[in-house]
Amino acid sequence: MSKWHFVTDGFVKNNPTFVLVLGMCPTLATTTSALNGLEMGLATMFVLILSNIVISLIAPMVPDKVRIPVYITVIATFVTVLQLLMQAFTPAAYETLGLFIPLIVVNCIVLGRAEGFANKHGVGESALDGIGIGLGFTAALTAIGIVREVLGSGSIFGWKFIAGDGILAFVMAPGAFLVLGYLMVLFNKYLAKK
Amino acid sequence: MAYFLIFVSAIFVNNILLAQFLGICPFLGVSNKLSTATGMSGAVCFVITLATVVTYLLNKYLLVPFGLEFLQTISFILVIAALVQMVEIVLKKISPSLYQALGIFLPLITTNCAVLGVAITVVTKEFALGGAPHMLNLGEATVYAIATSLGYGLAMCLFAGLREHLAQSDVPKAFKGLPIALITVGIMAMAFLGFSGIV
Amino acid sequence: MAAASTLKNMALCLGAVCLVCSAVVGGSYVLTAGPIAEAARAKTVASIAAVLPEFSAEPVEGSITVNGTDYTYYQVEGAGCAIVSSTSGFGGPLKLMVGIASDGTVHNTTVLSHSETPGLGAKCTTDEGFIAQFRGFDPAVKSLSVKKDGGDLDAITASTITSRAYALAVSNAVAVFNEINKGGQAHE
Numbered sequence: 001m002s003k004w005h006f007v008t009d010g011f012v013k014n015n016p017t018f019v020l021v022l023g024m025c026p027t028l029a030t031t032t033s034a035l036n037g038l039e040m041g042l043a044t045m046f047v048l049i050l051s052n053i054v055i056s057l058i059a060p061m062v063p064d065k066v067r068i069p070v071y072i073t074v075i076a077t078f079v080t081v082l083q084l085l086m087q088a089f090t091p092a093a094y095e096t097l098g099l100f101i102p103l104i105v106v107n108c109i110v111l112g113r114a115e116g117f118a119n120k121h122g123v124g125e126s127a128l129d130g131i132g133i134g135l136g137f138t139a140a141l142t143a144i145g146i147v148r149e150v151l152g153s154g155s156i157f158g159w160k161f162i163a164g165d166g167i168l169a170f171v172m173a174p175g176a177f178l179v180l181g182y183l184m185v186l187f188n189k190y191l192a193k194k
Numbered sequence: 195m196a197y198f199l200i201f202v203s204a205i206f207v208n209n210i211l212l213a214q215f216l217g218i219c220p221f222l223g224v225s226n227k228l229s230t231a232t233g234m235s236g237a238v239c240f241v242i243t244l245a246t247v248v249t250y251l252l253n254k255y256l257l258v259p260f261g262l263e264f265l266q267t268i269s270f271i272l273v274i275a276a277l278v279q280m281v282e283i284v285l286k287k288i289s290p291s292l293y294q295a296l297g298i299f300l301p302l303i304t305t306n307c308a309v310l311g312v313a314i315t316v317v318t319k320e321f322a323l324g325g326a327p328h329m330l331n332l333g334e335a336t337v338y339a340i341a342t343s344l345g346y347g348l349a350m351c352l353f354a355g356l357r358e359h360l361a362q363s364d365v366p367k368a369f370k371g372l373p374i375a376l377i378t379v380g381i382m383a384m385a386f387l388g389f390s391g392i393v
Numbered sequence: 394m395a396a397a398s399t400l401k402n403m404a405l406c407l408g409a410v411c412l413v414c415s416a417v418v419g420g421s422y423v424l425t426a427g428p429i430a431e432a433a434r435a436k437t438v439a440s441i442a443a444v445l446p447e448f449s450a451e452p453v454e455g456s457i458t459v460n461g462t463d464y465t466y467y468q469v470e471g472a473g474c475a476i477v478s479s480t481s482g483f484g485g486p487l488k489l490m491v492g493i494a495s496d497g498t499v500h501n502t503t504v505l506s507h508s509e510t511p512g513l514g515a516k517c518t519t520d521e522g523f524i525a526q527f528r529g530f531d532p533a534v535k536s537l538s539v540k541k542d543g544g545d546l547d548a549i550t551a552s553t554i555t556s557r558a559y560a561l562a563v564s565n566a567v568a569v570f571n572e573i574n575k576g577g578q579a580h581e
Contacts, residue, residue: 021372024222025307029215032511062406063398070410072275072304076268077414081421084264088428091436095506101312102267106307108219152511168512173213174387177380184373192368264422268414322481325461327488390482390510391554 003015006125010132017140017180018110018187023109026100028176029142034157037145039093040100041138047078047104049130052118056126059119063121070104071114079105113132121172141185147179197337198353199323200330204341206389210308210350212382217308221350222375226361231354235347237296239340241281241303242312245274246339249313250332256373270313312342349386353379441467441475444492444501448472457573464569473500474573476566482558484508487517489559491566499530502563514555523549523556527563537564 016022023044030040054074062070083101086094086160094101104110113133118126149155152170154162210216216239224230225272227268282300285293303309316335320327330338358376365374396402441452450470457464466476473495479488485508492500502524509515517523526546530537538544538560540554548556 021222022219024218025215025311028218058410061396062410063396063402065398066403066407069275070270070406072271073268073414076271077417080264080268080418083267084421084425084429088425088432091432099311099314099318103216103307103311105267105271106305106310107332111305136504165512168510169384171511172387173215174380174384176215177376177383181373181376181380184376185368188368188373267420268418320479320486322479322486327479327481327486 003034003125003128006128007132007135011131011133011136011139014133015136015140015187016133017137017144018184019113019191020109022112023107023137024180025103026107027144028173030097030100031141031145031148031176031179032171033149033153034142034145036096037141037143038138039090040097041083041134041141043097043101043176044104044107044109044137045130045134046082047075048110048113048134049127050078051110051114052126052130053073053123055114055118056121056123063150068115071111075110075114076105099182109133144176144183147183148175151175151179196323196334199319200334200338201341202392203323204338205345205348206386207392209345209349210312211346212386213381214311216311217306218348220306221301221353222372223302225350225354225357225375228351228358231350232347233295234299234302235343235350237299237303237313238306238308238346239343240296241274241278241300242309242343242346243336243339244281245277245309246313246316247332247336248277249273250335253317254332266314266317267310271310274309274313278304301358308343308346312339321347322344349382353382356382395481423577437467437474440490440503440505441469441492443477443503444490445469445472446494446500455573459565459569459572462565464566466569466573468573471495474570476569478503478527478562478566478569480558480562480565482507482509483514483552483554484510487555487558487562489562489566491563493566497531497533497567497570499527499563499567502527503558509552509555514549514552516552517555517559520549523547523559530563532567537567545549 010016014020017027026040026044031037051071051074055071056072058070079102082104083094086101114127118130121129146156148170149157150166152166152168152175154160154166156163170179204210211218211221219257220234224234252269252273253266255262256268257265278300282293285296286299316330316338321330321334357375360374361376369377396406398492438452442448448469448471450472450561452467452469452475455466455468457466464476464478466474468474473493475490475492477488478491479486481487484505487509489502490505491502494500504518506548507517509517523528535545536543537544539548539553541548542557545559546556546560
């Protein structure tokens with residue numbers, strides 16, 4: 001049987017944002033524009049893939065009682081590495097995403113996949129799962145970002161197609177909740193139809 | 195005066211849930227009933243305040259003197275995880291009644307990003323309180339932590355109250371559950387926007 | 394199958410994980426320290442270049458305390474002085490880099506960081522009409538505050554508080570510039 005479904009599952013059936021409803025904080029906070037959403041998604045995917053791989057490798061050797069502390073340490077290590085890499089090579093993105101980069105440590109998606117998938121599966125499968133869930137998360141964040149940017153600033157990926165301002169509320173906090181709520185409705189409709 | 199400004203700003207203007215988006219997962223998870231919402235708020239309030247003070251001191255007296263600020267993320271999360279465990283054990287021993295009320299929420303709190311978020315915010319962000327922006331001192335950081343968690347409790351309890359009614363109203367099928375909850379929070383956040391600019 | 398949860402196993406496992414993780418974090422810190430410093434320097438130099446006339450000399454960093462507040466500034470030979478000045482805006486700190494030419498006029502300003510409302514106060518980074526007022530502004534002739542307060546600056550529409558904060562940051566920078574030059578050329 002093909003292993004391809006590990007990737008597609010993360011995208012639709014187990015979509016972390018619309019179905020599992022995990023990792024809501026960065027989803028709401030960083031999607032003020034399409035680019036920010038994309039960057040946040042990729043940053044999370046980086047940590048997710050690496051932590052999935054390492055945890056699937058070490059899981060057989062870790063005693064049950066210290067499982068969670070070990071996973072948190074591994075995840076925090078990769079987040080710190082990511083912080084350092086971003087500061088060095090993409091300082092602008094690091095500055096916009098700010099607090100939400102270190103907060104990947106407590107993103108329930110990462111710990112959730114470590115605990116729910118990686119410690120029961122092999123390295124290859126865990127890596128594919130990381131890619132699938134990571135892509136699903138990135139796609140969801142980018143979609144929310146696009147909607148908020150189009151409505152709120154009248155532009156898409158920084159390219160302005162309406163002169164002047166959009167509906168400012170969508171760039172600010174309330175817009176995040178509203179857009180996510182309505183996109184979830186659409187996703188439910190789509191799943192119900194299938 | 196500075197303390198008062200921090201207080202108002204952290205509860206209303208920069209509400210941690212509605213304006214900063216921290217701790218959303220437990221917010222959506224346990225706000226179905228008012229009683230669980232108050233329990234969770236109490237536990238969060240306790241842990242945020244304690245964790246902020248401990249990590250502030252850790253940062254000031256251990257990480258900064260040795261130039262190890264890049265270890266903030268990893269050391270803070272480990273300290274918070276250990277602290278939550280310790281609170282659980284101590285609470286169980288000295289106050290069984292309080293443990294009964296808050297105990298089941300404690301394990302959830304380690305991965306509540308509000309705790310780590312506040313701890314990192316107070317040591318990295320400059321605050322503008324009328325005068326020149328500056329870093330918070332220990333007293334201000336403590337007040338900020340308390341006020342922030344009160345803001346968390348306020349938003350959580352208000353929302354739980356709304357949600358209890360929401361559960362009984364007739365909404366279209368695709369809106370049931372989280373979508374309508376998120377839209378309600380959106381409207382609440384809009385109301386809280388009205389506070390911006392008062393500090 | 395997970396290893397048994399004996400004290401020895403747990404201690405060994407946690408110890409080993411911590412050791413490896415510290416090695417990874419320490420290693421990446423050493424490897425990225427250079428690029429991080431370089432990125433920070435590039436950002437500072439770029440913002441200095443944006444606010445001062447063209448220069449070739451290396452900016453020299455200094456710091457000074459004026460009215461109880463610490464300021465960082467960059468002295469550039471033959472061009473002037475770029476001063477980092479921050480005040481309270483509408484949504485939080487508003488941090489500017491203010492370039493003051495050697496003759497004491499403001500050359501240009503740029504926003505380093507802000508937390509103003511998108512579409513309103515945040516226009517202080519894009520509103521050409523507002524920003525242009527500061528170019529070539531001579532504080533000796535005109536007054537650095539918004540017209541509402543009796544000064545010579547037009548505020549951004551619907552964002553008086555942000556405009557006030559911006560003007561205050563620039564006027565603080567002017568005060569810092571005067572303070573630096575009062576002591577003659579004692580500094581670099």
